Amino acid sequence: MAATYFTEDHEWIRVEGDTAIVGITDYAQEQLGDLVFVELPEVGRTLARGDAAVVVESVKAASDVYAPCDGEILAVNEALSGDPALVNSAATGDGWLWKMKLADASQLDGLMDAAAYEKHIG
Amino acid sequence: MTGPDELKSLPLRDLPLRDMHETAGARFGGFAGWSMPITYPLGVMKEHLHCREQAGLFDISHMKLFRLAGPQAEAALARACPIAPAAIAQNRSKYTLLLDDRAGILDDLIVTRLGPDAFMVVANAGNAEADEAELRARAQGLDVAIEPLDRVFLALQGLGAEAAAIRAGLPVEGLVFMQGIEPREHWFLSRSGYTGEDGFEIGLPEADARALAGTLLADPTVAWIGLAARDSLRLEAGLCLHGQDITSEANPVEAGLMWAIPKAVRERGGFVGAEALAAAMAAAPARRRVGLKPEGRQPVRAGAVILDDDGAAAGIVTSGGFGPSANHPVAMGYVRADRADDAFHTEIRGNRIALAVHPLPFTPHRYRRG
Numbered sequence: 001m002a003a004t005y006f007t008e009d010h011e012w013i014r015v016e017g018d019t020a021i022v023g024i025t026d027y028a029q030e031q032l033g034d035l036v037f038v039e040l041p042e043v044g045r046t047l048a049r050g051d052a053a054v055v056v057e058s059v060k061a062a063s064d065v066y067a068p069c070d071g072e073i074l075a076v077n078e079a080l081s082g083d084p085a086l087v088n089s090a091a092t093g094d095g096w097l098w099k100m101k102l103a104d105a106s107q108l109d110g111l112m113d114a115a116a117y118e119k120h121i122g
Numbered sequence: 123m124t125g126p127d128e129l130k131s132l133p134l135r136d137l138p139l140r141d142m143h144e145t146a147g148a149r150f151g152g153f154a155g156w157s158m159p160i161t162y163p164l165g166v167m168k169e170h171l172h173c174r175e176q177a178g179l180f181d182i183s184h185m186k187l188f189r190l191a192g193p194q195a196e197a198a199l200a201r202a203c204p205i206a207p208a209a210i211a212q213n214r215s216k217y218t219l220l221l222d223d224r225a226g227i228l229d230d231l232i233v234t235r236l237g238p239d240a241f242m243v244v245a246n247a248g249n250a251e252a253d254e255a256e257l258r259a260r261a262q263g264l265d266v267a268i269e270p271l272d273r274v275f276l277a278l279q280g281l282g283a284e285a286a287a288i289r290a291g292l293p294v295e296g297l298v299f300m301q302g303i304e305p306r307e308h309w310f311l312s313r314s315g316y317t318g319e320d321g322f323e324i325g326l327p328e329a330d331a332r333a334l335a336g337t338l339l340a341d342p343t344v345a346w347i348g349l350a351a352r353d354s355l356r357l358e359a360g361l362c363l364h365g366q367d368i369t370s371e372a373n374p375v376e377a378g379l380m381w382a383i384p385k386a387v388r389e390r391g392g393f394v395g396a397e398a399l400a401a402a403m404a405a406a407p408a409r410r411r412v413g414l415k416p417e418g419r420q421p422v423r424a425g426a427v428i429l430d431d432d433g434a435a436a437g438i439v440t441s442g443g444f445g446p447s448a449n450h451p452v453a454m455g456y457v458r459a460d461r462a463d464d465a466f467h468t469e470i471r472g473n474r475i476a477l478a479v480h481p482l483p484f485t486p487h488r489y490r491r492g
Contacts, residue, residue, distance in 0.1 A: 033161055033350065037421060
């Protein structure tokens, strides 16, 4: 069964077994405003927790999205190349950013659950 | 995830109509010392497009209106700016510059003749205090009063601006682009703006402004537009933002703003910066301001270094973002005058992005010139 965790930097990570899908939260997309460009990483790249993995660009500014955990990128959401606004319209669904293989599932313990994240964004 | 750059946490001034923006769900951010509505729930993309196709209402009360009045108002302006005040007809507005003695651009201004001895000057927010001090210094010894006005300043812009203005009872009939009138006591109404669209700017007392904004917003074609869309609109329209695209480090020749300085004024001189401007005109400019179209979809932002074919620095981007109407990234910057138009690129996070010199504006102006 999938479990979803959240970071203080407004990423979500949905974990199923040793793979996970990562995106930014609805709160984050709302703060950013309309996205016009998403720079996706290369499949196969190895990420360390805290690495800038993706750059999302709104009309006004560019922001980094960080890896919530160590691991290897298995897939990226190619649909965002043609339609970056998917992140705005479906941040936690079709607007996902990348899929990864987790190197150390124990890192998830430091992340927030939905209730804690709700509290975090106030 | 990192948020967009937070602005320095200096104490910011609130707009008089702040509560109306809060009610409209605005998100605020700092700009030029003011807490400004950056976006509304519509979002920057839809706000931008709404303004172009219907009518956008902007609160630009951070900008400052000055009234110059007195027998020597013309003389004061002729000394302060490279402009021919005597040649400005009643109710005509002129775009002009405030230069320093090196011909650096301290600000850009709109000057409107209100009467035989009276003019309205509209200055940018961040420069308002310095502008006032400069105007006073340059008017020293002349019989002219410089009065900063306490006004709310609204802009109504877009294809539907005229119709919305008429429905709201504004006396705009007969007014053409770059004309300004005082339709009521303490009101200033001009056909002007900074979006590339037809529209109006209205300076008026707060109580009147509340009533007018309420009337306009009840019109289904009118929506509040925030500063984020104001920036993308003006950039698509090829209009300079002072502090970014024009500064005291740029002269009007490099900035491509010589059209704002009448030939007779250049020859006659007599304004602050005249000698330096004459020298800048005589020399070949080292750099020029250009529009830039980045290849692909990735925006190129202010501060990006422009490189030539050899990878050497050839300029800098001064404004850049995404153009919702152009539907591609848009930018403006300065490039070395000795480099060909097709020579430029930049690098962002290791990606090479070609920068094509692009005529300005990116989207055609739709001013009502009458």
